[in-house]
Amino acid sequence: MRAARLHEIGGSFSIDELPVPTPGPHDVLVRVEACGVIPNLRNVVTHFPSWYPFLPLPALPAIFGLDAAGTVAAVGEGVRSVRPGDRVYVNPGLSCGECRYCKQGEPTRCDAYTFMGYFGFGQGSQALFERYPYAGYAEYMTAPVANLVRLPDSVGTVQAARFGYMGTAYSALRKSGLRPGQSVLILGATGTLGVGAALLALAFGAARVVVVARDRNLLDRLVQIDPQRVVPVQLDGSAIHPRVRELVPGGVDAMLDTLGAKAPAELSVDAMQAVARGGRIVQIGGVAGPIPIDPHPFMCAQLQYIGSLWFTAAEGDEMVAMIASGQVDLDVLEARPYALERLNEALEDIQTQANGFTNFHIAHR
Ligand SMILES: [Zn+2]
Structure with a gap:
């Protein structure tokens, strides 16, 4: 061979x-x-x-x-x-x-x-x-x-x-505890991990999928998938979290950080401040840290920071069932x-x- x-x-x-x-x-x-x-x-x-x-x-x-x-x-x-x-x-x-x-x-x-x-x-x-x-x-x-x-x-x-990156996003969404009707922020949403995460978050029943990335055209393509639920925030040098909190009062229930290898931590730290009390931040990207976490405010807001690696074959089965049922359209x-x-x-x-x-x-x- x-x-x-x-x-x-x-x-x-x-x-x-x-x-x-x-x-x-x-x-x-x-x-x-x-x-x-x-x-x-x-x-x-x-x-x-x-x-x-x-x-x-x-x-x-x-x-x-x-x-x-x-x-x-x-x-x-x-x-x-x-x-x-x-x-x-x-x-x-x-x-x-x-x-x-x-x-x-x-x-x-x-x-x-x-x-x-x-x-x-x-x-x-x-x-x-x-x-x-x-x-x-x-x-x-x-x-x-x-x-x-x-x-x-x-x-x-x-x-x-x-499926590798899609499954990674699938497992991260499970660990984020995202429930139907809730909101999720996807940082780096127009990358390979991010697009899969956005498609799956919609299938999980998120009411608001806040997609954060630099490229306007690619953000627009994400919005076209579901204009009612996908909300774009373009990275333009201004702070991310005030803009997200304006779109989702109280903040997002979950955040997936999908930024690529060696991406600067500043964007992550900024976006994390858009997470609502009790929310979970799941790291599946390659951000170069460290990420500062101030324990007392973190405790008061009951935030969680979770690292998630890949996905199991059993999670792969679940994801395939979701795709086969038509809830995730890979034709995009x-x-x-x-x-x-x-x-x-x-x-x-x-x-x-x-x-x-x-x-x-x-x-x-
Ligand atoms: Zn072992």
Whole structure:
């Protein structure tokens, strides 16, 4: 099979020929049809070893590719729930499966939590990379059956190539406690995370989705999705929170911070002041802190600041059910397919041409 591999940090991907892997007893072999390309991948393969030395990358050469979707090609002898031919999204999050957090169904709390084809979070990551060295920029990959999210006929594999960031927003909305009829502020709303968060917040029944970003045209596109409920606030150098509080008296019930890697903390600190008493702020972006929190006022207002990492395969199932029911319309996304051989070009183009509505992905033949 053909696979795009990275041979050195900061280098380009090259197309290598590798044998098609064999799935283990509780694993599946997936023939990948589409895999997302995200702006942050360039950071990961260029800067992460210096920016975040505590986040290990797989030993090189390595296959990358975070959000893979395709068709099950073969299953291990212990697999019962899926069969060859089933269409699936592969949640790339691996965990040890043995620690107390894994046992209680909270894999993202595992010390060894690791993204296949991306990076890991701890000492146990290298062993998991070795066990699952394949990912979406290869024609085939293996994965534990528990990582699969089944796709109904109405949800395409190209749409599923966006599920990583959408699922991250989904899990964050759950943790925000947002209830129907409430209000939510999405900071960085026109980015890849932000657009997914806005679509899902509407599906969660938010009465007001305050979208905060710089680009007027992209904000207008968000408003067009639901002009009654989506309220834009353009970043123009003036303070965010007075404007939000004018639109939503008393402040917003929840805030999702989706700003990208190394974004300055000032915007976050400003926006947080628009959160109502008892509200929750969920961090799913890459803001470079620290974020000052004054404990006494924070206590008096009963605010909560929550970090949220990725999403479980079970949350992926819930999100897919929501999409399949028509509550989330992914037709607003624009497909931008690239052949595997053009991965390096896709990574260049995405730096200047991407916005939250584009769906850059590798389309395998
Ligand atoms: Zn574990």
